[in-house]
Amino acid sequence: MPLSRLRNRLSVALAGAGLLLAGCAHPSVGSDRDDPTEPVTLTFWHGWSTPGEMKAINDSVTRFEKRHRNITVKVVPNVTDETMNQALRAGGDDAPDVVSSFTTNNVGQYCSSGMWADLDPFLEKTGVVKEKVFPKTLLDYTSYRGEQCALPLLADSYGLYYNKDAFKEAGITRPPRTMSELKRDAVALTRRTEDGSYRRVGFMPDFRLYQNSPDRLFAQWEPRYFDAHGKSRLAKDPSTRQFLTFQRDLIEAQGGYGPLEKFRTTFGDEMSSQNAFLTQKVAMHMDGEWRGLMLRQAKAPFGWDTAPMPVPDDRADTYGKGYLTGTVIGIAHSSTHQNAAWELVKFLTTDTDQVVRFANAIHNVPSTKAALKSPELDADPTFRTFLRIAQNPRSVALPPSANGGQYVTALQDFSYDVEAGKVPDIGKGLRALDAQIDADTLQSEN
Structure with missing residues (x-):
């Protein structure tokens, strides 16, 4: 977890609370009718903040702009989930076109709230077969109830x-x-x-x-x-x-x-x-x-x-499996340049050379099948342990939920009490935990 992700922890909790309201919001309607070959300026918000991370993302954008001379990308770093969600709910000219988040827990709310655009139509019309490009576990944590509103932008595995x-x-x-x-x-x-x-x-x-x-x-x-x-x-x-x-x-x-x-x-x-x-x-x-x-x-x-x-x-x-999470990226539903925005998202997430170079630069796990097998990846055996974990079909990611990361927070609070010896009857405590999570989910859907 880069330092910028660590700093994002508080904003994640606040964003989760805010997204409960977002489920009832009506985000501004953008457009997928734009011509991606016309001159345009896109705004890209992300959460990276350290000098090395920002250089890596800026270098990535430079490589994209060289391929797409008509598209200029305005990069805004160190944006928390809370700030991003407020802007997407408000819409308007100040809202971003492309957004990324370190919070996979909130993908269910990104999709169900309508603030992040469904990417399946863009994948289909540009011939990207997502099942062939991305490992299944990473696809699972970037979609919700059949809607692919995000794609993986590098991953993290734990060992x-x-x-x-x-x-x-x-x-x-x-x-x-x-x-x-x-x-x-x-x-x-x-x-x-x-x-x-x-x-x-x-x-x-x-x-x-x-x-x-x-x-x-x-x-x-x-x-x-x-x-x-x-x-x-x-x-x-x-x-x-x-x-x-x-x-x-x-x-x-x-x-x-x-x-x-x-x-x-x-x-x-x-x-x-x-x-x-x-x-x-x-x-x-x-x-x-x-x-x-x-x-x-x-x-x-x-x-x-x-x-x-x-x-x-x-x-x-x-043995060999592990826990997976990572950064996700998507297109703001309010963007009026969604086709041009898709070109940026597609480049950052599916171009093998780009994914490998970005992964090496910030020492994260690449998020495509081809990049995971690239000979250009960091050859350090201590790093390759995590590549193998990411490719293990038994590795696990958290499932998306309409209540975002609230169910994880509830599990954490309960687990703190268990390890401290404050839960004499674990079975009874787990039944109460299930009821709490279900109540939170119901509230988020209403």
Whole structure:
């Protein structure tokens, strides 16, 4: 997760709340009757904000403009979802033509609100067969109820970073592949000081740590969040209880929630030189593909490597999969230059050379089948772990929902209570969680 995405977390929550209102809004009607060969200026809003990220996107736009001499692209960086959604609801000349978001959770609302245009007609008339271009999981998280209102613009996959020096010291010869191995290795890797406090934990399970959002580890159980009617079914899925029970067991095996949470508060900022994995306060850590570049830039003072996250013991044959998410891009429904806008979206998302160059520039996973296999991709084996995870057919992304990311927030809040020992009856708690998610969904649809 680039720093710009980290900064976007608060705006994501606000955008989710705003989008509930957007479901009842009537966005300005644009036009798909424009001639994409005529001179035009498009406005492209995105959320990237660091110098390297902005250079990469600006270089991409320059390559596009050289191919389309009649189209000028005005790029506006560091736009939050909240700002974007307000502008799209208002419409008018100040609204963007092309928009991108780091929030795949909100795709269901982007589609159902009508603020993002359906891209299927554009794909069809320009001969782009989306099933041949994009991996299925990425198509799934960019569509909702049959409407492809977004396309993937690079992806993120999550895996395990581990300290090879610590492994050697503990006599561990390979990274864990199952959850029981993860618990065993976490205990073996944990080190304490003379007064009994932690010097290092094998794997910090706390859901509040950095990228440890519960939905990311839960992906290894391949959960089904909703039934065919869109109703939450977390209480009915045995994997939910198995996942939460494992979390409790992992916490207890390393000393209990209180001591672990106290140790977590000593960790530095995720994106700083005081990151807990970089400072060797954790020996194993779940993170995305971007972390490798940061570790190399920081000249980590220990050997490290990457691997897929472990899987449940009864699903050992699925080892290699992981959690997927990424950036999405679409066309504002209010745009009066939708055909020209599609030319930009098509170039950024389907041109193999462009996707590979952009992926290498910001160290993200490419989002097309052809780009994932390109020999021009970064050859670093620690990065290619994440490419394999992205191509694994068992890898999982969050399903789109009409209530956007609210169901994920509800799961997070519930999981915080579970790991802290505040939920004596997990089954009862999950039934209440399902009811809450269904109520939120109903409200968003009315």
